[in-house]
Amino acid sequence: MLMHDAVIELVGVTQRFAAPQGTYTALANVSFHVGRRRFIALVGPSGSGKTALLNLMAGLAMPSEGHVLSSGQPLKNLNRTAAYVFQQDALLPWKTVRQNVRLGLELRGRPDEALVSDWLRRVGLDGFSEYYPSQLSGGMRKRVALAQTLIVEPELLLMDEPFGALDIHTRLRMEAELLELWSASRATVVFVTHDLEEAIALADQVMVLSAGPASRITGSFEIHLDRPRDLMELKTNEQFLSLYRTIWTTLRPEVMPR
Amino acid sequence: MTVRTGRILVALGLFGGWELSSRLGLLDPFFFSSPSAVAVRAADWLRRGTIWPHLATTVFESLAAFVLGSLLGIATGILLGRSSKMAEILAPFIQVANALPRVILAPMFLLWFGLGPGSKIALGVTVVFFIVFFNTFQGVHQVDPVLVDNVRMLGASEQQLLRHVLLPSALTWIFSSLHISTGMAIIAAVVGEYLGSTRGVGYLIAQAEGVFDTTGVMTGMFYLALVVLGVAAIVKQCEQRFLKWKQPAPAPSEETL
Numbered sequence: 222m223l224m225h226d227a228v229i230e231l232v233g234v235t236q237r238f239a240a241p242q243g244t245y246t247a248l249a250n251v252s253f254h255v256g257r258r259r260f261i262a263l264v265g266p267s268g269s270g271k272t273a274l275l276n277l278m279a280g281l282a283m284p285s286e287g288h289v290l291s292s293g294q295p296l297k298n299l300n301r302t303a304a305y306v307f308q309q310d311a312l313l314p315w316k317t318v319r320q321n322v323r324l325g326l327e328l329r330g331r332p333d334e335a336l337v338s339d340w341l342r343r344v345g346l347d348g349f350s351e352y353y354p355s356q357l358s359g360g361m362r363k364r365v366a367l368a369q370t371l372i373v374e375p376e377l378l379l380m381d382e383p384f385g386a387l388d389i390h391t392r393l394r395m396e397a398e399l400l401e402l403w404s405a406s407r408a409t410v411v412f413v414t415h416d417l418e419e420a421i422a423l424a425d426q427v428m429v430l431s432a433g434p435a436s437r438i439t440g441s442f443e444i445h446l447d448r449p450r451d452l453m454e455l456k457t458n459e460q461f462l463s464l465y466r467t468i469w470t471t472l473r474p475e476v477m478p479r
Numbered sequence: 480m481t482v483r484t485g486r487i488l489v490a491l492g493l494f495g496g497w498e499l500s501s502r503l504g505l506l507d508p509f510f511f512s513s514p515s516a517v518a519v520r521a522a523d524w525l526r527r528g529t530i531w532p533h534l535a536t537t538v539f540e541s542l543a544a545f546v547l548g549s550l551l552g553i554a555t556g557i558l559l560g561r562s563s564k565m566a567e568i569l570a571p572f573i574q575v576a577n578a579l580p581r582v583i584l585a586p587m588f589l590l591w592f593g594l595g596p597g598s599k600i601a602l603g604v605t606v607v608f609f610i611v612f613f614n615t616f617q618g619v620h621q622v623d624p625v626l627v628d629n630v631r632m633l634g635a636s637e638q639q640l641l642r643h644v645l646l647p648s649a650l651t652w653i654f655s656s657l658h659i660s661t662g663m664a665i666i667a668a669v670v671g672e673y674l675g676s677t678r679g680v681g682y683l684i685a686q687a688e689g690v691f692d693t694t695g696v697m698t699g700m701f702y703l704a705l706v707v708l709g710v711a712a713i714v715k716q717c718e719q720r721f722l723k724w725k726q727p728a729p730a731p732s733e734e735t736l
Contacts, residue, residue: 279628279632281628281631281632299631299632301634303632304632304633305628305629305632307625307628307629309623309625310625311625311626311628311629312629313626313630313643313644313647314724314725315647315650315651315724316643316724317724324630324633324643325633325634328630328633328634328635328636328639328643329634353723353724354724355724355725369633370632370633373633373634
């Protein structure tokens with residue numbers, strides 16, 4: 222059944238890639254939908270096709286079988302309602318912080334310097350607007366990436382292990398900032414991570430992907446933790462721990478087979 | 480010891496040794512001239528103003544060859560960098576053309592374009608083009624696919640992609656070869672003049688050589704060295720301006736020229 226209030230919906234999606242020995246099936250018959258303004262986390266071991274899923278939702282890749290629907294319409298090209306925060310550094314190294322944040326508006330032909338300044342302030346980088354990415358720390362670069370994607374007010378925000386390369390404390394701070402920015406924007410978020418704690422702490426719903434090849438969704442869990450969440454306290458909270466234990470029993474066999 | 484004092488010491492050793500051996504008769508001044516003779520001749524050319532038209536001709540030819548060759552190289556590099564099919568079709572032709580010794584072309588260019596600057600510029604273009612083309616091609620080809628995806632997701636059209644990602648990426652490669660391509664443009668101009676012309680530093684050198692005037696040859700080379708140093712300084716300035724974002728990584732040194 223098509224869910225027309227779904228921002229993004231996958232219907233029987235299978236994804237194959239050409240590989241040295243024949244074809245490699247990354248995703249097999251994956252179906253799910255993401256309701257408006259929800260925060261979904263996808264967890265799974267390495268090679269479980271998490272990035273492939275995001276690329277499908279972004280329209281950067283097309284499914285071998287099945288359909289991807291964006292607000293009910295089949296996605297045939299780039300998803301113009303989506304923004305993507307990549308795992309690797311994707312800032313343009315030859316542009317300053319301000320130019321990087323401005324880029325999305327500039328490409329759409331509606332530059333708005335006041336809005337750029339506003340976003341630089343929101344991510345705490347107003348003092349660094351003329352710096353180049355190479356002169357910033359990893360956490361600051363992620364903040365620029367967040368401002369760069371959120372400034373275009375995407376309906377759907379796709380995030381591929383955005384904080385994976387950060388140290389644990391910077392990461393905690395960035396997670397808190399992300400929740401704050403998200404609650405102000407109320408975009409729909411699909412957040413990919415291999416870290417179950419991070420997934421539970423941030424999301425409304427956690428979906429578990431099986432190990433590849435032919436990954437599929439093996440479990441989906443609602444996270445009924447109150448918002449706003451205090452990430453510093455949350456992880457010792459009894460409710461959090463019991464959710465962790467429940468989901469881990471599903472994730473564990475994928476991470477450690479046998 | 481600072482770099483500067485080190486450089487002065489090396490220069491003193493080289494030119495002092497040359498001057499001394501020439502005075503002591505270790506080197507025959509007829510074959511090897513001497514720094515003092517070159518200095519006197521250089522000052523003489525300057526005072527009489529005879530050097531200016533020749534310097535201007537060589538600089539003009541080098542500059543024209545550099546600009547034309549770069550434009551052609553960048554355009555072709557982007558075109559082939561974006562179309563792997565076309566790149567594959569043209570690859571053997573480009574390889575063969577690049578393997579041709581350019582000096583052999585010089586007499587042909589003289590026939591086609593005459594004794595004036597045209598033949599020298601053409602020679603320079605054939606040299607500069609390939610250097611810039613290969614670097615642009617690499618720059619476009621090896622651009623980080625994540626950058627391309629990111630900018631496309633942010634809403635870039637193909638043309639905007641070119642402007643915001645592909646060209647800047649290629650520019651870093653082009654700049655890394657700028658010392659070589661500017662140097663080659665000057666060499667091509669001088670070789671062209673040397674083989675047949677009516678004006679230019681290469682012409683001066685050829686004239687002096689014709690009458691076994693080693694001092695004249697050396698003086699021509701001295702002025703050429705000044706041009707090369709000037710160009711290297713300008714290139715370094717451009718690098719610092721356009722590759723500002725690459726700092727604090729140390730800039731490649733100009734001493735490799």
